[in-house]
Amino acid sequence: MKLSNKISGIKPSPIRKFFKYTEAAKKAGKKVYFLNIGQPDIKTPEVFMEAVRRDGREIIEYAPSAGMEVITSAVRKYYLRYGMDFSEDEIITTCGASEALRFIVDCICDSGDEIIVPEPFYTNYAAFVRASGGAIVPLTTYPENEYHYADRAAIEACVTPRTKAFLMTNPGNPTGVVLTPDEMDLIAQVAIDHDLFIISDEVYREFVYDGKPLKSFGQLDNVADRTIIVDSASKRFSACGARIGSVLSKNKELLESLLKLAQSRLCAPTLDQIGCAALYGLEQSYFDEVRAIYEKRRDAVYEELKKIDGIICTKPSGSFYITVKLPVEDAEAFLLWLLCNFDDNNETVMFTPAEGFYATDGMGRSEIRIAYVLDETSLRRAIELIRLALDKYKALGMK
């Protein structure tokens, strides 16, 4: 009874091993500031539960495999605001962006096929691609270079005869990098030149700061046939537990394949589709308010980080993450020490070591990801704790 190599080879979640240490720290009476979680702390708009409560169906029955009309039409209308005209047939409702990504990768990759992904990247991409039998070819980026990845030579160096797609999160997780319109054009042109799909994970789309425009690959006509957009209600509406995502594409052949996978698993959850349809119908002011909250938090985190000697970080333009290179050799060892051996006024801090966001061995060992989904005061204190801890760490002669 041997298990499959493809799943056995997936690394377990890097965060899991720290769970027992955060629990121990809490048991020891320490307050732990959690900067590691991508779970928004902003309330889910009440229209979600109102729509669910109002729904009077007596049988919680299957929804159509591609999604209920109520949600696909709401998603369609949301996209129209940004000048993207997807018909309801070009939108497939999924169990979160996670299922959307699995379906897409399965439709594209046979065993041995490759997908180029700028690293550091959202860890679970590795699981989705590996489960499909494919492989991620990482395009390594560096904190010293602001995690810039829209570089023709660098991308082309990753292309092989087995390359099927270029996959990125934009705005970025874990870096917060947002592609400029010129960079998007460059990636589009490389995709055309090498006949690649563009898989654009845009679940953080509304989280773009400094008044920069919200751009989507769905707005680029020259790659309309090869662009696959991943969308989700999770982050945008603080509705992660609703598990409602979407794939949007104008490629009929791909849509046919996606539909087969959608049909094979019957449907996404019915009531959550109804709740999320109400969310997609929220007015522009909702996005503006939420964006303003996150932008202030980003500013606070960045301001506090700048007080720390020897770190390398760039003010991120989007999402709610920032990746930071610390002046330590091993961020995991530093985190372990933070949880087990450090406190200031009985408080300490938890973040995500960034090594797990890299596919290349040895990369990212000094880097961490911070999620700014706490209130501003807590965020300032949490970054202060990192600063105080680093001082003590150095004073103790540790690196």
Place this chain on the structure above:
Amino acid sequence: MKLSNKISGIKPSPIRKFFKYTEAAKKAGKKVYFLNIGQPDIKTPEVFMEAVRRDGREIIEYAPSAGMEVITSAVRKYYLRYGMDFSEDEIITTCGASEALRFIVDCICDSGDEIIVPEPFYTNYAAFVRASGGAIVPLTTYPENEYHYADRAAIEACVTPRTKAFLMTNPGNPTGVVLTPDEMDLIAQVAIDHDLFIISDEVYREFVYDGKPLKSFGQLDNVADRTIIVDSASKRFSACGARIGSVLSKNKELLESLLKLAQSRLCAPTLDQIGCAALYGLEQSYFDEVRAIYEKRRDAVYEELKKIDGIICTKPSGSFYITVKLPVEDAEAFLLWLLCNFDDNNETVMFTPAEGFYATDGMGRSEIRIAYVLDETSLRRAIELIRLALDKYKALGMK
């Protein structure tokens, strides 16, 4: 931009092509009795929506990847009733049985690995196995032999060095066949002899008739390490749209692999876990009442079928399906004629041609699946319509 062979090769749903004809029949003013759908018509018990409405959380947040304590503990207690003692760590909550099956097959199959499945089988197994890169090896069964599949020689004839598991639905879909305790022991012994996993899809567990005992592979101690149970709230509680299933296993290595896939997709829907936890807590009387309803329907369908000359069918012992061999050469052609050219008092009938439930080409062409999820009067009339239609079909010289 070539799509993957593994998904391109999945056949589209056989039901889909009939959709336009049922729509046309309805538009032409015909009443269509739908015998093709596995969507229960019994109301979802109100405790589901009560639990969802009562839940006061302000953020619809991620649930734990393996499931919320409220649902895993409810599933655990339900299994204890049948003498099966699974700890909460041995239960993983999934987005329906569909995701459970995909996860299991992914954890077991690398490209080229094989899973033996008695045919006819639930069509979507083919998609799950194919998406994993594996292949189904069908163990063909026959209506003349009551779709019997617990046959050592027949199973062993399917075993190759790449065989990883034996997968079945018990009680059966589409056949309604329920394994006897002796047959389960035989399958267990074959699995031990050839070192196979047993994947037992038991989503219809409560639907066993004639006072027969409800048996699960989870009750067989000699295969505890190789048994993987698939469970779901969908059919048992008429909650198909909640998308809450489970995998139960005592194999630690498998559970580790399953957990990696569960973590990669974050979680099953939060509110639906809360609603389904309430369902799993229903008392025994609920199952008895629902079972009695389906048993009466099964009796009615069987009684009416017996009035039809030349058909072959066995009174099924479980689930809510029956597979019937009709005295026609091509059940799809007959169905098309039913929808386009036949009516009795402006009524006609829709069923599922069974060819799609077979992996072997050419098998099942004369067979159909009937789902008895309508009230008894409608079911009797629907079967009567098949009888009247067959008479007319023959009278017209069609086969």
